[in-house]
Amino acid sequence: MTPLSSHTVGPFFPEAFIREGDNDLTRTTTDAPPSRRGTPIRLNGRVLREGGLPCINAILEAWQADAAGRFHHPADPEEAQADPEFLGWGRARTDAEGRYEFHTLLPGAFLDRAPHVNLLVMASGLMQPVATTLFFPEFAAANATDPVLALVPPSRRPRLFATPDNAGGYRFDIRLRGSADEETPFFED
Amino acid sequence: MAEDAPARFDPLPPGIAPIVPTPGYPSTFTHTPSQPLIRRPPGRGEITGPLALHRKLPCGEANLAEPIPGRPAVGQLIHIAGQVLDEDGRPIPDAVVELWQANAAGRYAHASDTRSAPLDPNFIGQGRVRTDAEGRYGFFTMRPGAYPVPGEAVWWRPPHLHFCVLGPASLSRLVTQMFFPGDPLNPLDHIFMAVPDAAARERLIARPLPPSEIGSGWLGYRHDILLRGRRATPVLA
Ligand SMILES: [Fe+2]
Numbered sequence: 001m002t003p004l005s006s007h008t009v010g011p012f013f014p015e016a017f018i019r020e021g022d023n024d025l026t027r028t029t030t031d032a033p034p035s036r037r038g039t040p041i042r043l044n045g046r047v048l049r050e051g052g053l054p055c056i057n058a059i060l061e062a063w064q065a066d067a068a069g070r071f072h073h074p075a076d077p078e079e080a081q082a083d084p085e086f087l088g089w090g091r092a093r094t095d096a097e098g099r100y101e102f103h104t105l106l107p108g109a110f111l112d113r114a115p116h117v118n119l120l121v122m123a124s125g126l127m128q129p130v131a132t133t134l135f136f137p138e139f140a141a142a143n144a145t146d147p148v149l150a151l152v153p154p155s156r157r158p159r160l161f162a163t164p165d166n167a168g169g170y171r172f173d174i175r176l177r178g179s180a181d182e183e184t185p186f187f188e189d
Numbered sequence: 190m191a192e193d194a195p196a197r198f199d200p201l202p203p204g205i206a207p208i209v210p211t212p213g214y215p216s217t218f219t220h221t222p223s224q225p226l227i228r229r230p231p232g233r234g235e236i237t238g239p240l241a242l243h244r245k246l247p248c249g250e251a252n253l254a255e256p257i258p259g260r261p262a263v264g265q266l267i268h269i270a271g272q273v274l275d276e277d278g279r280p281i282p283d284a285v286v287e288l289w290q291a292n293a294a295g296r297y298a299h300a301s302d303t304r305s306a307p308l309d310p311n312f313i314g315q316g317r318v319r320t321d322a323e324g325r326y327g328f329f330t331m332r333p334g335a336y337p338v339p340g341e342a343v344w345w346r347p348p349h350l351h352f353c354v355l356g357p358a359s360l361s362r363l364v365t366q367m368f369f370p371g372d373p374l375n376p377l378d379h380i381f382m383a384v385p386d387a388a389a390r391e392r393l394i395a396r397p398l399p400p401s402e403i404g405s406g407w408l409g410y411r412h413d414i415l416l417r418g419r420r421a422t423p424v425l426a
Binding site: 004006007008009013015022027049050051055061063072073074075076087088089110111116123124125126127128130147152156176183187188189 | 201
């Protein structure tokens with residue numbers, strides 16, 4: 001049986017579908033206490049389209065391992081030890097400047113993978129969600145052997161590294177369309 | 190769900206994914222990545238995804254047609270129901286299904302819809318449900334109106350429903366649109382027609398149920414939502 005085709009999320013994704021706190025990966029529900037098993041970080045940046053213009057009303061979804069590199073999912077053999085208070089998933093919407101923000105914990109490494117956050121971007125003008133992965137520059141040794149980073153042409157890899165800011169956060173801009181050195185690398189899984 | 194969560198994710202067969210950028214849909218030419226997508230074998234971070242997401246995203250808004258009892262929305266009352274399934278045809282329980290749509294006049298209750306068509310005070314046109322143990326979902330709602338897309342060329346979107354489905358894996362995540370059978374605007378819609386394969390387009394059209402089965406209260410449609418993913422090991426017959 002064949003999956004359904006994907007279509008654009010369009011410009012009218014309901015405002016009410018994204019509530020305050022949905023961009024917080026550290027809570028399993030809006031009211032739950034945040035997980036403290038790790039280093040809290042803030043991820044923020046802008047989604048930009050051709051010409052570097054802001055992509056407004058884009059929907060972003062983040063998915064990552066907990067601080068010890070585990071997933072709350074049967075596909076992870078260490079599921080039972082995964083942090084029960086950490087959701088690892090969040091959703092955000094870009095504002096009029098194309099800005100988004102997530103609150104999470106610094107993810108852990110697992111298998112041969114360097115710490116990373118998977119991001120999915122949906123928007124009017126995007127017929128299919130696009131998938132990218134954010135890496136952290138301080139894990140130089142793990143990044144050097146990460147098999148997914150290795151698939152990316154070396155000249156484009158810098159676009160997948162978040163930039164630490166001076167407020168306990170990281171900045172990660174996503175350029176949907178541009179020249180080869182401007183555009184964010186996107187993956188097809 | 191747990192142990193038998195889909196673990197194998199094959200590339201889509203040709204003709205299923207829409208053509209991008211999409212002819213006739215100008216903003217796809219400013220948003221679609223110009224560089225080729227980098228093929229990545231699905232790993233642990235991709236075949237996993239948030240389980241029990243209904244805890245984070247409250248579910249249960251299944252009656253969009255009469256959100257305030259005694260004050261029904263204007264238009265043609267319909268019931269849309271079906272199953273969320275994987276590529277083996279197995280039901281996916283606990284999937285989160287989000288639906289949003291225009292009202293009967295083709296207007297969205299959304300700040301970005303600035304068209305002059307009337308809003309219906311009794312219709313918001315958005316709901317979220319969680320699939321049951323058999324993967325079933327269902328909504329009472331109004332048949333949406335068509336609406337024009339602003340731009341130089343005249344283009345009307347046929348009546349359609351937007352669906353976002355969050356399944357058990359990141360790779361089973363789907364954003365799609367559902368269309369109505371026989372609408373003359375369907376073959377003129379750049380978004381519907383962006384899917385090259387005719388059979389794949391046909392699967393985006395809801396199946397009308399015989400009124401003799403449904404009765405005189407509303408019109409019924411069935412629409413199954415098939416997500417990517419199958420068993421890790423094919424079952425040998
Ligand atoms: Fe629409």
